[in-house]
Amino acid sequence: xxxxxxxxxxxxxxxxxxxxxxxxxxxxxxxxxxxxxxxxxxxxxxxxxxxxxxxxxxxxxxxxxxxxxxxxxxxxxxxxxxxxxxxxxxxxxxxxxxxxxxxxxxxxxxxxxxxxxxxxxxxxxxxxxxxxxxxxxxxxxxxxxxxxxxxxxxxxxxx
Numbered sequence: 001x002x003x004x005x006x007x008x009x010x011x012x013x014x015x016x017x018x019x020x021x022x023x024x025x026x027x028x029x030x031x032x033x034x035x036x037x038x039x040x041x042x043x044x045x046x047x048x049x050x051x052x053x054x055x056x057x058x059x060x061x062x063x064x065x066x067x068x069x070x071x072x073x074x075x076x077x078x079x080x081x082x083x084x085x086x087x088x089x090x091x092x093x094x095x096x097x098x099x100x101x102x103x104x105x106x107x108x109x110x111x112x113x114x115x116x117x118x119x120x121x122x123x124x125x126x127x128x129x130x131x132x133x134x135x136x137x138x139x140x141x142x143x144x145x146x147x148x149x150x151x152x153x154x155x156x157x158x159x
Contacts, residue, residue, distance in 0.1 A: 003078065006090065010098040017102035017129040021114040028116070039120050046126050047112040060107050067104045070097065084151040089144050095137035102130030 028034050028045040036042050050057035074097060077083055085093070106113040115126040145152055 002090075006094045009091065009094050010101065013095065013098035013130075013133050014102045014105065017099070017133075018105065020116070020129050021106065024116040025114060033118075042118045042120055043116050044118040044126050046115045047110075048115045048126075049112045060111065063107055064104065067100050070100060084149070086144065086149055089141055089149060092137045092141035092144065095133045096141065099130040099132070099134035099137065102133075103128075 024043060024045050028043060030045055030047065032045050034043040049060070051063075056062060074093065103113045113128065113130075115128050115131075117128060117132075118124075118126045
């Protein structure tokens with residue numbers, strides 16, 4: 001039953017990501033800009049064929065391969081060889097997966113990822129809702145693994 005809840009969580013994140021991207025595409029011209037929270041966040045519609053800072057530009061096959069490997073590894077771990085992840089860590093893995101799926105949908109459907117959130121208070125690449133879940137999910141997952149989950153680091157001795 002828990003897997004069902006993870007799937008609903010992923011679907012909700014992907015839906016939020018795709019809806020925000022559709023709203024931006026419908027209301028802001030490519031390269032256009034809309035004030036949201038002056039001095040903090042603005043909306044700027046960009047089409048990104050790479051990753052952050054447009055790295056790996058045009059290498060859609062690489063992103064698809066990474067996503068496929070992540071998907072296979074995720075299903076293998078969940079259904080065949082469960083690792084001692086906490087419930088929180090499993091939710092964070094689902095958040096990272098959902099962000100990756102949201103961006104992969106764009107890559108497969110459009111050939112690029114729609115980015116729209118621009119920070120005004122620091123120099124940072126324009127990003128989207130999926131990127132937020134990937135980044136925050138990774139940070140929370142790694143912090144939990146490093147400081148809270150000692151079971152994952154135990155060395156199992158062969159008997």
